[in-house]
Amino acid sequence: MVLQDGAIRVRPLRMRDASAWVESRTRNVEWLRQWEASPPDGPAAVPTSMATFVAMTRRLRSDARAGHGLPFVVEVDGAFAGQLNVSSVTRGSLHSASLGYWIDERFAGRGAMPTAVALVTDHCFSVVGLHRVEVNIRPENAASRRVVEKLGFREEGVRRRFLHIAGDWRDHVSYALVQEEVTGGVLRRWRHQQSERRTN
Numbered sequence: 145m146v147l148q149d150g151a152i153r154v155r156p157l158r159m160r161d162a163s164a165w166v167e168s169r170t171r172n173v174e175w176l177r178q179w180e181a182s183p184p185d186g187p188a189a190v191p192t193s194m195a196t197f198v199a200m201t202r203r204l205r206s207d208a209r210a211g212h213g214l215p216f217v218v219e220v221d222g223a224f225a226g227q228l229n230v231s232s233v234t235r236g237s238l239h240s241a242s243l244g245y246w247i248d249e250r251f252a253g254r255g256a257m258p259t260a261v262a263l264v265t266d267h268c269f270s271v272v273g274l275h276r277v278e279v280n281i282r283p284e285n286a287a288s289r290r291v292v293e294k295l296g297f298r299e300e301g302v303r304r305r306f307l308h309i310a311g312d313w314r315d316h317v318s319y320a321l322v323q324e325e326v327t328g329g330v331l332r333r334w335r336h337q338q339s340e341r342r343t344n
Contacts, residue, residue: 147264150259152260152263156217161197176246177310204229215227230264238276241276241277242277242279243279262331298321302315
């Protein structure tokens with residue numbers, strides 16, 4: 145599945161993304177360091193190796209085959225710009241998933257990640273058939289919080305010591321949308337907001 149709006153393209157993660165992933169992560173170590181997930185029993189570091197990419201991609205693609213996730217690459221004008229992962233897909237009486245993302249610093253602040261999140265959220269609601277999408281973000285990560293706030297995700301509260309990030313258990317602010325809140329689509333609403341800002 146390839147999702148696109150203008151210069152922003154979201155497509156499945158592939159093994160041949162390895163070189164672009166390694167180059168981007170290596171160049172963005174300082175940019176990503178304070179937000180990077182870390183193992184509780186291991187060192188806090190930004191993974192940049194080819195071996196890490198291969199292991200990560202195999203795990204994410206296995207989750208996708210089992211119906212538990214969707215690993216995506218975000219591109220801007222055809223260039224690798226970051227990742228967006230749908231994880232913890234749950235069916236039954238919940239029909240929910242979580243989104244997580246990171247973006248290369250050189251593409252930050254250009255609307256790429258809000259557009260990508262809007263595309264993927266719409267895909268989760270319309271094609272995957274989910275009812276709820278949530279994003280959990282560290283309170284200090286103002287840039288990431290702006291992404292979901294621009295798209296109308298509701299702030300639902302703080303999850304105490306929710307994820308191990310940059311070497312410690314960190315609180316996260318939980319944001320969510322349910323399908324009924326965006327009947328016209330998240331991307332459509334996002335584009336309407338941008339159009340209004342340009343005309344005001």
